[in-house]
Amino acid sequence: MLVSAERICLVLRSRGIPAANVEGYKPLLRSMNQPDHDILSFHLRRIVMGADDEASLKFVAELTELANGNQISTTDPVLASIRPFTAPATRSKPVAQERPERSIARPQVMVPSASSLRTEKEREVVRKKHYVYGQRCAYMFELDWLKARPHQANQKRTLTVEAAMQIAPRSYDWERRISFQFTLLELPQFTAALLGKLAPNQVWRASNHGRARDKFFRAKEQAESLFMKLEQAGVIWPVRVGQEHRYQILTLALEALRYNDDNLDTPTIIQLCEASLPRVPGI
Structure with missing residues (x-):
């Protein structure tokens, strides 16, 4: 069974994990085969169960970076085989000016973006x-x-x-x-x-x-x-x-x-x- 972009967003947002736009995940999912979808489904189930599994959190965080159009350095064979999402039409910045590769800070995975938080508390x-x-x-x-x-x-x-x-x-x-x-x-x-x-x-x-x-x-x-x-x-x-x-x-x-x-x-x-x-x- 193939994983949908809507399901990814639903699972991540229900657990308070930052998610990309739905459209950003779709081309990534189309480039994945059935075994890749099975691996993604496994990681989503772990997150839904509240396991706080570091490997699953890392996988979805790096997938979200790709869905946001960012280049990443990853050791995961599934993610290494797919390219970052590129939005249609013109982009505000040329490719040469895109953000450089950066690692994902693991402690921030479970925390919503600052703009979504209402108060300091x-x-x-x-x-x-x-x-x-x-x-x-x-x-x-x-x-x-x-x-x-x-x-x-x-x-x-x-x-x-x-x-x-x-x-x-x-x-x-x-x-x-x-x-x-x-x-x-x-x-x-x-x-x-x-x-x-x-x-x-x-x-x-x-x-x-x-x-x-x-x-x-x-x-x-x-x-x-x-x-x-x-x-x-x-x-x-x-x-x-x-x-x-x-x-x-x-x-x-x-x-x-x-x-x-x-x-x-x-x-x-x-x-x-x-x-x-x-x-x-x-x-």
């Missing part, structure tokens, strides 16, 4: 996340920006949860993942649930998300763990979050809450989170 916190792997599903908890108000001057932070079904041992279908983002009202309550403040048999719910309002999230204390379920259109993605994972997820949630209310200290935020949790009748 965003540069400090980019794509912080934690994974929980279960028997049927895997969850990724990620420090994110609130998508409901993308153009707000003082944009708020929250957590996004992504879930993927297991398709083989230690392999999850991240390309068909479901995504769920907590609102500003839900994030403090979810934080309280992580802190173990749910009453016995209490189920915390976040409902009616998505364009079709068919996404639901549930959390319940169960046998020294927090049992979570994401649901959309009748399909359920369940995972059991053990005690050992609470700290990592809590640090992400508290970082978002501290950013949103930087005039409050952490103990005060925790108290307010506990107070925001719905009360169970009789308790």
Whole structure:
């Protein structure tokens, strides 16, 4: 199966990796044979799964440089066999004045370009996340920006949860993942649930998300763990979050809450989170 330029852009941008224009990838892909496409598909799957594989990140970074029309020095046989993209019509600079060959700085691969970052604080916190792997599903908890108000001057932070079904041992279908983002009202309550403040048999719910309002999230204390379920259109993605994972997820949630209310200290935020949790009748 051949990889499309649109798929490359979708995968890279969904993981916060700089991508070239779609048209820049197309001539490169046309010059690649089926085995080359298989290698590219493998690297994209590794990125989708959140593996942070250095070889895969290097491959897509160098491919993007070629798609941007830049000459590169590479040891990869697939990339060495294709030429950089040249835009049709006239170019603003003659070929002789194009940028010289340069190496790709690996630490910058996962960071969006400066023009896409809204604030200095965003540069400090980019794509912080934690994974929980279960028997049927895997969850990724990620420090994110609130998508409901993308153009707000003082944009708020929250957590996004992504879930993927297991398709083989230690392999999850991240390309068909479901995504769920907590609102500003839900994030403090979810934080309280992580802190173990749910009453016995209490189920915390976040409902009616998505364009079709068919996404639901549930959390319940169960046998020294927090049992979570994401649901959309009748399909359920369940995972059991053990005690050992609470700290990592809590640090992400508290970082978002501290950013949103930087005039409050952490103990005060925790108290307010506990107070925001719905009360169970009789308790």
